[in-house]
Amino acid sequence: EVQLLESGGGLVQPGGSLRLSCAASGFTFSRSAMYWVRQAPGKGLEWVSAMSGSAGTTYYPDSVRGRFTISRDNSKNTLYLQMNYLRAEDTAVYYCAKDLRTFGDLSGYLDLWGRGTLVAVSS
Amino acid sequence: DIQLTQSPSFLSASVGDRVTITCRASQGINNYLAWYQQKPGKAPQLLIFAASTLQTGVPSRFSGSASGTEFTLTISSLQPEDFATYYCQQLKSYPITFGQGTRLEIK
Numbered sequence: 479e480v481q482l483l484e485s486g487g488g489l490v491q492p493g494g495s496l497r498l499s500c501a502a503s504g505f506t507f508s509r510s511a512m513y514w515v516r517q518a519p520g521k522g523l524e525w526v527s528a529m530s531g532s533a534g535t536t537y538y539p540d541s542v543r544g545r546f547t548i549s550r551d552n553s554k555n556t557l558y559l560q561m562n563y564l565r566a567e568d569t570a571v572y573y574c575a576k577d578l579r580t581f582g583d584l585s586g587y588l589d590l591w592g593r594g595t596l597v598a599v600s601s
Numbered sequence: 602d603i604q605l606t607q608s609p610s611f612l613s614a615s616v617g618d619r620v621t622i623t624c625r626a627s628q629g630i631n632n633y634l635a636w637y638q639q640k641p642g643k644a645p646q647l648l649i650f651a652a653s654t655l656q657t658g659v660p661s662r663f664s665g666s667a668s669g670t671e672f673t674l675t676i677s678s679l680q681p682e683d684f685a686t687y688y689c690q691q692l693k694s695y696p697i698t699f700g701q702g703t704r705l706e707i708k
Contacts, residue, residue: 539696586692591644
């Protein structure tokens with residue numbers, strides 16, 4: 479079955495760290511660019527990070543650059559998001575998503591999403 | 602950053618209605634635009650990419666079009682399962698941005 483399964487969310491204090499994982503199955507993970515997208519409670523979608531299939535290219539928005547790091551282990555079919563210096567405004571459901579293209583490059587079109595994992599930043 | 606403004610933000614319609622949602626980009630994005638549907642408690646699903654290409658498995662009652670910096674998602678005949686929130690997304694340049702969403706509810 480083609481799917482993405484996120485894990486690693488939870489409650490963390492401001493300034494703390496958390497690492498999210500996304501286990502992929504049913505497709506050639508190494509040939510797919512991958513993304514993290516988040517959604518604060520009751521709010522819209524916000525793109526958080528992107529990584530090419532080879533892991534050679536990464537992008538971040540200003541809101542998380544320098545605090546979040548996307549990475550992948552193609553031997554384990556797993557995507558990660560290391561989140562440091564967490565703030566209250568980082569509270570959201572975090573989704574991992576797969577690129578529509580199968581050449582590893584970044585089109586940005588997201589054709590497969592996980593169910594999401596909730597990160598809550600609060601003291 | 603490229604801003605996307607969706608209108609309306611909220612739409613009330615009936616089963617069988619034809620509805621149109623508009624997404625306006627703050628600058629030209631060369632049709633690098635996608636539409637997603639999200640139901641409560643679920644992840645978004647890709648409906649349309651490249652402004653007008655229907656994703657595999659998406660019903661043909663959904664269609665997308667573009668005119669300059671204005672993009673439109675049309676549902677030709679609303680079905681009960683179409684009541685959801687819809688987002689546009691631009692891929693022309695980073696940061697990738699989404700519209701604020703259009704919530705479609707049953708009248």
